[in-house]
Amino acid sequence: MSFDTLYKNMITLYEEEGKKWCDELPEKVDHIVKHFGITETLPYENLSYNYVVSGLMNNHPIVIKIIYDKKNLHYESKSLSAFKHVGSVNLLYRGDGFLLLEKSIPGSSLATMIDNDEDILLLSHVIHQLHTLRDYKRSDFRNLQDLFSVFDQEWNFPNDYLHKVRLIRNYFNNQNQQQVLLHGDLHHDNILKHGNNWKVIDPKGIIGNPLYDATSFILNPIRLLKNKEEEYLSKLFARRIKKISELQGWSEQNLTAYSFMYTILSWIWALQDGTDIEYQQKCANILDSFMT
Ligand SMILES: Nc1ncnc2c1ncn2[C@@H]1O[C@H](COP(=O)(O)OP(=O)(O)OP(=O)(O)O)[C@@H](O)[C@H]1O
Ligand SMILES: [Mg+2]
Incomplete structure (x- = not known):
């Protein structure tokens, strides 16, 4: 059952605290549903x-997103407001402790388009659309350097x-x-079909180099890629880096280097969360081979 994870x-x-938050979820949903007259x-x-x-x-179709971490909730709501148009x-x-969002219909993810x-x-x-945004309040967001500071620790x-x-x-x-306002986690499952368009969900509220917004995509969808051979992944990553760089006018070398940084970052997150690191290891080896 999904709730187990x-x-x-x-x-x-x-x-x-995490256990308490989970145990109280039915009560919280019940409270929100009654307060806003939400059905189905x-x-x-x-x-x-x-x-x-x-x-x-x-x-109207809506989504309730209940978020444990108050800072994450803050950054998500500020980014959604900024990216509205x-x-x-x-x-x-x-x-x-929660957000109410417009629901994307049909809501299928970019993973259906690979x-x-x-x-x-x-x-x-x-990416092009999101990064056109210029009028956002810098103090509402964090900086990519804050995330990269974990590289200074020993792992x-x-x-x-x-x-x-x-x-x-x-x-x-x-x-x-x-520096632009980044989505911060722009992988396939955070880009949803919305009528004839595609809309993003789940932004992280980070300011930094535009290259960062392509990195998570390059390694995803992990659930479909994690059991693939290194040779298959290597060809896929090379193709993605080349095409995205062409379309965005970026240097391939820089996008490769940024993808390597993101891979190491997600490797560190996996260590922190106690989850499997096999896929990150494989990706780091591939991207490293592109740089040497
Ligand atoms: N506005 C929305 N419209 C349609 N579906 C949504 C919407 N928001 C969330 N979803 C669905 O819920 C899933 C999880 O939402 P979201 O990406 O915001 O949370 P998350 O932080 O990735 O959650 P988790 O870490 O638990 O996966 C999405 O992958 C999508 O299927
Ligand atoms: Mg998500």
Whole structure:
């Protein structure tokens, strides 16, 4: 059952508090549903860190997203408000510990478009739209450097990777990088079909180099890729890096380096969460081979 993963993750991360949050979810949903007159509620499957339920409010399809971490909720709501006119779903209400969102219909994810690399074109279009945004309040968001600061700690993985990732980060820091409001987690499952368009959900509220927004996509959808041979992945990543760079006018070399940084970052997150690191290891080896 999908709830098992959420329950396990929340206890691993937040112990007693996480368990309490999970145990109180039915009560919380009940309270929100009664307060807003929401009907026909149905939880999404395969949830991992947040509890997400669809429903109807005044006959409009909506989504309730219950979020444990107050900072994450803050950044998500600020980013959704900022991206409102450039391709995110509408934020309808920000509550204490939850968000009410417009529901995308049909809501199928970009993962349904991976044949013939159609996902690459759509991703490029989404990035292009999001990164046109100029009028956002910088103090509402965090910086990518805050995320990259974990590279300064020691981690249980190859020393040369840690050394390399620090060099890459420092190289870009000395480059006077362009800064935009990023989505921050732009993988296939966070881009949903919305009528004839595609809209993003689940933004992270990070300011940084535009290249970062293609990195998560390059490695995803993990559920479909994690058992593939290294040769298959290597060809796929090379193709994606080349095409995205062409479409965005970016340097292939820079996008490869950024993808390597993201891979190491997600490897560290996996270590922190106590989840499997096999896929990150495989991706790091592939991207490293592109750089040497
Ligand atoms: N506005 C929306 N319209 C349609 N479906 C949505 C919407 N928001 C969320 N969903 C569905 O719920 C899933 C999880 O939502 P979301 O991506 O916001 O949370 P998450 O932080 O990724 O959660 P988790 O970490 O638990 O997977 C999405 O992959 C999507 O299937
Ligand atoms: Mg998501």
